[in-house]
Amino acid sequence: MSVLVIAEHDNAALRGPTLNTVTAAKAIGGEVAVLVAGSGCRAVAEAAARVAGVGKVLLADAPPYANGLAEPLALLIAARAPAFSHVLAPATTFGKNVLPRAAALLDLAQVSDISAVVSPDTFVRPIYAGNALATVRSNDPIKLITVRTSAFDPAPAEGGAGAIEEVPAAADPALATFSGQNLSKSERPELTSARIVISGGRGMQSGDNFKLLEPIADRLGAAIGASRAAVDAGFVPNDYQVGQTGKIVAPDLYIAVGISGAIQHLAGMKDSKVIVAINKDEEAPIFQVADYGLVMDLFEALPRLKEELEKAR
Amino acid sequence: MKILVPVKRVVDFNVKVRVKADHTGVETANVKMSMNPFDEIAVEEAVRLKEQGAASEIVAVSIGVAQCQETIRTALAMGADRGILIETRVETQPLAVAKLLKALVERESPGLVILGKQAIDDDCNQTGQMLAALLGWAQGTFISKAKIGDGKAEVVREVDGGLESLVLKMPAVLTADLRLNEPRYASLPNIMKAKKKPIETLTPEALGVDVTPRIATLKVEEPPKRKAGGKVAGVAELVDKLKNEAKVI
Numbered sequence: 001m002s003v004l005v006i007a008e009h010d011n012a013a014l015r016g017p018t019l020n021t022v023t024a025a026k027a028i029g030g031e032v033a034v035l036v037a038g039s040g041c042r043a044v045a046e047a048a049a050r051v052a053g054v055g056k057v058l059l060a061d062a063p064p065y066a067n068g069l070a071e072p073l074a075l076l077i078a079a080r081a082p083a084f085s086h087v088l089a090p091a092t093t094f095g096k097n098v099l100p101r102a103a104a105l106l107d108l109a110q111v112s113d114i115s116a117v118v119s120p121d122t123f124v125r126p127i128y129a130g131n132a133l134a135t136v137r138s139n140d141p142i143k144l145i146t147v148r149t150s151a152f153d154p155a156p157a158e159g160g161a162g163a164i165e166e167v168p169a170a171a172d173p174a175l176a177t178f179s180g181q182n183l184s185k186s187e188r189p190e191l192t193s194a195r196i197v198i199s200g201g202r203g204m205q206s207g208d209n210f211k212l213l214e215p216i217a218d219r220l221g222a223a224i225g226a227s228r229a230a231v232d233a234g235f236v237p238n239d240y241q242v243g244q245t246g247k248i249v250a251p252d253l254y255i256a257v258g259i260s261g262a263i264q265h266l267a268g269m270k271d272s273k274v275i276v277a278i279n280k281d282e283e284a285p286i287f288q289v290a291d292y293g294l295v296m297d298l299f300e301a302l303p304r305l306k307e308e309l310e311k312a313r
Numbered sequence: 314m315k316i317l318v319p320v321k322r323v324v325d326f327n328v329k330v331r332v333k334a335d336h337t338g339v340e341t342a343n344v345k346m347s348m349n350p351f352d353e354i355a356v357e358e359a360v361r362l363k364e365q366g367a368a369s370e371i372v373a374v375s376i377g378v379a380q381c382q383e384t385i386r387t388a389l390a391m392g393a394d395r396g397i398l399i400e401t402r403v404e405t406q407p408l409a410v411a412k413l414l415k416a417l418v419e420r421e422s423p424g425l426v427i428l429g430k431q432a433i434d435d436d437c438n439q440t441g442q443m444l445a446a447l448l449g450w451a452q453g454t455f456i457s458k459a460k461i462g463d464g465k466a467e468v469v470r471e472v473d474g475g476l477e478s479l480v481l482k483m484p485a486v487l488t489a490d491l492r493l494n495e496p497r498y499a500s501l502p503n504i505m506k507a508k509k510k511p512i513e514t515l516t517p518e519a520l521g522v523d524v525t526p527r528i529a530t531l532k533v534e535e536p537p538k539r540k541a542g543g544k545v546a547g548v549a550e551l552v553d554k555l556k557n558e559a560k561v562i
Contacts, residue, residue: 069479070442070452093472096438097454100407104443109408109527112437122531127435128330132339135531175451176481179467183475192473196561220562228491238457238492239475244433245491247473253561263329270539274559276551291542291559294551304548312552312562 001030001120004058006077006089006099009036009044011066014051016193017090019154022051024147025088026155027117031055033084034162037076039066045164052159062169067178068094074101075170081106081142085120091146091248092192103144110144111136115151129244129267149192150250150271184239186224191242194223196253197269199242202229203258203279203298210236212302213257219309225249227256227265243268258298261286278302314424314461315370316359318393319414320352322377322384323434336532348384351429353391354489357496358459359427360392367461370394372421376405376413382512389507390499396512401524403517409524411443416520418448423484425466430455430488441488451481457492 003025008015018034025032033056034048045059058080064072081087081102089095091113103110115133116124122137123145191197198213198220210224217224225247226240242249244267254272259265261277261284269275270289277290280297287293294301324330324339325347331340348356362368373388375381376399385396399413418426431438445452453459453468457476460467466481471490499507517524545551555562 067477070445070454074446093455093470097442097452100439100442101446101452103439104408104411104446107408109406110437110439111528112439126536127533128324128339129433129436130536131330132332132533133536134533137529137531138527139529140527173449174482175449175485176453176479179478179480181472181475181477232491237475238471238490239473244436245431253555253559264326270536274555274561275539276555287544288541289539292551292554293542293544294548295544296548301548305552308548308552309562312556 001028001085002083003028003030003032003086003088004080004084005032005034006087006095007034007036007044007048008090008092008094009038009041011038011041012043014044014047016154016190017092017149018048019051019157020149020152021088021090021147022053022155023152024114024117025086026053027152028086028120030085033058035060035077035080037065037073039063047157049162049164050158050160052156054160054162057162057164058167059164060167060169064169064172068098069176069178070098070101071173071175072170073098074105075173077102078105079170080167084142086143086145088145088147090149092149095146099144099146106142108140108142108144109138110146111138112146113148114145115148129264130270131263148248150248184237188217189221189223191223191225191247192249194251196220196222197225197242197249197251198222198255198257199225199227199259200230200235200257201227201259202233204230204235207235215306216302216309219306227259227262229262256286256290257302259286260284261289314368315372315421316362316368317372317374317418317421317423317426318356318359318388319374319426319428320356320384320388321349321432322346322375322381323349323432326350326433332533332535336534338530338533346380348387349429349432351431351489353496354491354493355427355429356388356391356393357494358489361494362461363392372397372423374399374414374417376401376410378402385512386507387499389510390504391497395510398512398514399517399520400514401517403524404526405524406526406528407437407439408443408527409522410440411447412522413517413520413524414444415447416522425461425483425485425487427487427489430490441486445486448486451485453479453481453485454488455490456487457490459487459493
């Protein structure tokens with residue numbers, strides 16, 4: 001058995017979800033190799049080679065791979081996949097975009113968003129927004145899989161000594177061109193890897209009021225998230241969204257502020273270790289999953305929380 | 314330009330699903346079924362493109378049991394021109410669906426296929442990407458904006474870190490994210506009119522596509538239930554518990 005992990009990176013550094021995917025690869029067993037496809041991305045390959053448990057890094061360094069476009073990258077994955085029993089990518093917008101395209105090129109089914117490895121051909125994956133867990137077996141000769149990163153711990157970034165092997169680029173179909181990006185800039189940790197997440201919902205009433213979460217997030221080293229209702233209301237951009245159609249998080253502590261607890265939001269955070277809910281509506285469904293519930297108007301609770309956290313330093 | 318819009322019949326998003334007692338799946342008997350919400354957004358986008366003059370005809374396609382006709386009728390009431398039902402009782406998985414759609418694309422020659430980014434039942438998020446691969450077309454997935462121009466589509470994609478812009482060669486496959494538009498409600502006159510629009514019925518066999526599932530579902534279970542904890546009396550107690558009981562801050 002041998003597993004190929006498709007690295008997610010920005011040509012300078014390996015992105016966090018790659019490390020969780022390596023852990024899933026180790027759970028399957030066998031040799032773990034990482035494919036780093038990018039442009040001017042040797043530093044990423046070197047970082048991938050240092051990840052504990054990685055035996056080999058395949059480096060494809062060519063301009064078509066600069067921006068992670070699915071069309072050229074899927075051709076490269078399809079060319080490399082036959083040497084492996086499994087190909088894994090994180091179930092991020094990057095992995096979800098490219099891996100099904102590679103699967104279809106190879107006439108293989110894909111198992112999406114696995115949360116556990118039962119055996120090399122059997123996996124658990126959430127369906128219906130996490131309201132049911134399906135145990136599925138893939139009958140295909142190569143298993144193509146995306147990995148729910150919140151369900152696997154990140155592999156240690158240091159400790160490995162993998163060999164780097166350069167591989168040739170595949171054909172460039174030149175179907176799409178990258179024309180720019182508008183990424184949210186934040187000094188705070190990333191939502192999907194933060195140890196603590198504080199999220200606001202419709203109860204925040206405006207985008208301005210999200211500022212009330214900031215000092216608390218800064219004090220706790222937390223990432224800031226939001227419910228779909230808050231995103232739909234235009235309070236914050238979509239990349240804040242936690243839920244079935246946004247990001248799936250499982251931090252040590254999740255603080256839901258002014259969030260009622262719709263099924264589709266719970267799908268994105270119910271695997272958090274400790275959940276705190278702050279809501280003035282005692283009947284809000286979020287309290288049914290919260291370890292600690294505080295029935296209080298958030299505009300009263302947040303300033304006090306800031307104060308108490310200062311005191312608790 | 315013709316637009317093909319595949320629509321899936323799924324358990325309505327408001328229904329709280331129940332796992333069957335024999336653990337073979339979730340209960341779908343006597344449960345309200347609706348069009349997959351992301352597919353509604355895809356239909357709406359196609360209708361808007363037609364209203365803007367960028368498209369001439371919209372064909373709504375559904376794959377599954379005979380009742381998928383209702384889902385097609387919903388698309389027709391929103392503004393699609395005609396429907397195609399590929400009728401099968403087999404559980405169609407994304408690769409099989411992509412192959413069926415490819416066969417239809419070859420028959421219908423659309424300039425654009427717009428799908429929902431994922432279905433809210435199996436949450437796979439694969440079909441659009443697979444169809445684009447099989448056709449050798451460009452793909453614009455999880456889009457929140459689309460501008461269709463001369464031989465190209467400019468799209469904005471919702472990615473984990475924010476937004477990304479791409480220019481795609483046409484023909485192309487697009488998959489709709491939530492913020493692409495807000496789907497309209499079909500008016501009563503349009504629902505009546507939709508009843509007269511034609512729906513053609515085909516089968517996977519007629520299209521020469523093998524839809525045998527590649528992935529076997531061994532069992533379906535309820536996720537472990539979270540127990541509700543207690544209420545705290547105030548902020549001071551909350552901070553104390555987080556610090557000394559849960560030890561997370």
